[in-house]
Amino acid sequence: MPVQEPHVTAGAASWEHYAHGADIGVRGYASCKADAFVQAALALTAVITDPAEVVARESVAIECEAPDDELLFAEWLNALVYEMATRRMLFGRFAVRLDGRRLSGEAWGEPVDAARHHPAVEVKGATYTTLRVAREGERWVAQTVVDV
């Protein structure tokens, strides 16, 4: 599956997109599961705009839970999609804390500015297609396809 060049951040954490017919896959890598969720959230924003162009003006708290890691990851992305849609915001910075099957997170961002963000497409939701949260050697990967 073709992938975009990984976007590497501190601590060897990174994110990338991967191809899915009509839509797009988001994937985060990090040394811990929670940070892999953070990286995948950056990939989610990058489907819409360049995360670096989003100014962290205000924060939104996010809480979710699910029966397993993979459904929890999808819940996290879907919570972000919901907050983006209802607040008309984009997020460029994230924090995640995992406690068993519960997630407490925070997203920082600003209202959509079409002239500055040039948003390409809105994300309808995170699917379960290629949904995977797993440890690969020394790092964690969290991925799924989002419907646009």
Add this chain to the structure above:
Amino acid sequence: MDLNLLRQRSPTRWEITPKGAMRVPAIIYASEPLVRDMDHKVYEQAVNVAALPGIVTASYAMPDAHWGYGFPIGGVAAFDPDAGGVVSAGGVGFDISCGVRCLHTGLRRADVLAVQKELAQALYTRIPAGVGSTGSIHLNDREMDAMLAGGAQWAVARGWGLAEDLERVEEHGQMSGAQPDRVSKQAKKRQRDEMGTLGSGNHYLEVQEVTAVFDGDIASRFGLAQGDIVIMIHCGSRGLGHQIGTEFLKRMAIAAAQHGIALADRELACAPIRSAVGQDYLGAMRAAINCALANRQILTDLVRKVFRDVVPQAQLPLLYDVSHNTCKVETHRVDGGTRELYVHRKGATRAFGPGHPDLPEALRDAGQPVLIGGSMGTGSYVLAGTRESEARAFSSACHGAGRAMSRHQALRTWQGRKVVDDLAARGILIKSPSMRGIAEEAPEAYKDVSAVVDAADAAGLARKVARLEPLVCIKG
């Protein structure tokens, strides 16, 4: 797709014989080149759908089928509640009742060319489109529920359209069985400011010219002639449908296990039709269908107002409105008998043949208009349902071109500005808030829509009537 996995039954019908957990065959309708180009995932997904409880006759893939979520996009499957049949959120999709609406204008090419730039700018300015856009209609709780119950009938009653529009919309503009109380507060909140918005991605509004007529008799009954100008609107149930899809995907993934349904893929999440989750989904999904019908009706009203200001001589009656992401209860002839089935069409268009009682009288002899959207630089088509389509795939046909290239690859291949300039050189004006979005939607990123509709015609799914080519395109 590897042709060796299939048994060719005709030039456009390919069968996967039941094996393993499959309860019925899987049938793909497409020409050999289209089948060869299909992703192997279409094969896997058609096979997986064929294993779901209560499926009737076959799992079908249309000529534009591509890798979807659980079901292929371009997938059709019917389920019988008396045989333990299921309803699947993945079998409908996130954008519930996404569809296409086509309006006449009474104009000819020269009328539009005289005002093309002004018209494009007015449509772009007054039709809310793109990420973060909001409509001018803001619904309170009471009006939200009225809209979810009433669909396009609600919109017309509030002044956004004409009573005669309604007979030209599937379900006469109102999906029965909608239960607004099954729609979550979150879904309603997501929709509160999105009525009358186009959305983004592959959604669009186009001013098109009829550039070819293939069946003059049916075209005449549809009111189409070469050189006519029409409007095509492609969008769906906006945030409300997306949220319902998201929520029920999770509920059904959990419910399937509780009901002992083994899923080959979590995205096949489903629940028995006769279960609490199944009934909740049907009530909410039907409300989302009404949301989509109301949304396209409001957009129609906005378009009519723009034309009234820019081209006052235009008249914009509705040709037809189809939805291509739905699950509907329909009566079909199966094995010599008549059965009431829950027909899932995921990226597939209903295509009732001539004489069907649900068609408006003026169109009944011709068959249902089947509206096929292409890409912004190529073309779209109007087809008509056929009598034999019921036996082929429960009266279903394709829905569009289908992507040939991922968004990511398209973005690396084209620049939005150049796509706009190239299309302008061909006389097609594109308006969009996002150059990146245009690059992702470049015409060459889609399959050849002509090959898709030719295959649908050859397979007897629907009959080719007219080809449409864009002059103005508004993209979200």
